[in-house]
């Protein structure tokens with residue numbers, strides 16, 4: 001990674017203090033070094049004397065003239081970049097196209113043909129470039145991507161993330177059974193060899209995995225033989241890389257897993273029995289997990305990616321997020337494009353909020369998630385899920401500057417300003433402003449995005 005410039009970000013910072021609480025820090029200056037790391041934070045910046053500010057520069061050994069200053073204006077705030085803990089880059093061209101399908105017919109009708117078609121390098125480059133740029137423009141600074149079974153096309157996704165500057169986990173899909181002949185791994189051995197090839201490529205382009213990390217990706221238990229799952233479990237042990245897969249998304253899928261793996265007492269036990277359930281495992285969906293399975297996930301410290309838009313769109317069900325949170329699981333949000341129709345984690349947060357009300361209507365009012373809770377899942381929760389909570393997801397000295405600058409517009413002429421459909425009148429509390437952003441906001445409110453201190457998106461109004 002090239003070394004960037006030193007930066008100073010001045011204004012209001014909002015981030016999660018805890019699951020339930022957002023912290024609003026006004027009049028802050030954040031000093032970000034040439035590696036994108038927060039070197040110092042000064043509070044009450046406008047009231048600080050010149051000597052006090054000079055002292056920070058001196059302590060850091062920085063010259064003022066070397067520093068690029070970005071100031072959030074009134075009504076604007078810096079927020080941690082969103083973390084998409086589950087997204088299929090290879091399905092982006094299908095976003096919104098799902099008809100009335102449910103999981104298994106959706107896979108066969110739309111998904112496998114689209115993914116297979118990305119073995120065409122030109123098409124892959126077109127789709128992958130677009131999905132990276134689109135998600136960045138919605139504030140996604142980190143994405144856990146599934147690519148396809150094709151090694152060259154998966155490697156291309158890693159190359160593009162690195163060049164666009166999006167932090168990413170890149171998974172080559174493993175699937176050696178219950179898949180069409182035109183889109184299937186030849187054997188467990190070839191699936192593992194191909195996974196190793198992608199790991200080698202990513203390690204070659206980003207040796208310390210500073211921005212791009214390979215992730216071992218058994219598609220789901222249905223499409224992997226026991227031999228392949230064992231091989232991938234052994235590969236995880238050998239490499240200590242993260243793992244991503246799907247779990248307990250749809251009732252027919254769960255039934256199929258029972259039939260395919262009769263020796264395992266649950267879907268969760270299938271992954272556990274193959275060495276694939278550990279602290280670095282991201283389990284997407286987890287809609288129908290029993291409480292016993294949730295307990296096992298907790299014991300293994302595996303993580304959950306909640307994908308509410310997808311779960312509604314392809315009628316998978318309502319995930320019991322409150323129950324999983326109460327049991328101590330770490331949870332983030334996933335767009336699951338194109339099971340989900342939107343590239344936006346803000347949309348996923350809104351859908352998580354709404355789905356939690358559907359769970360409440362099924363019985364327990366306590367299941368409702370708050371605005372603060374879903375924004376936690378979108379940022380800090382996501383950072384826990386991808387194992388980077390010491391670096392991203394919130395702001396602090398020593399952490400990396402993955403951030404977005406949000407504007408809700410001024411009261412003057414919001415339509416003219418082109419800043420989306422949020423109307424702020426000036427009398428709202430911070431809590432009210434965040435609720436307005438969640439429910440009325442979109443990418444038009446995202447003015448700029450940084451990853452590791454590098455400006456990766458600036459909105460042209």
Ligand SMILES: Nc1nc2[nH]cnc2c(=O)[nH]1
Pocket residue numbers: 088103107111219220246249310336339
């Ligand atoms: N939502 C979703 N579920 C899956 N299960 C196996 N593959 C997929 C996929 O691509 N999307």
Ligand SMILES: [Zn+2]
Pocket residue numbers: 086088246284336339
């Ligand atoms: Zn998925």
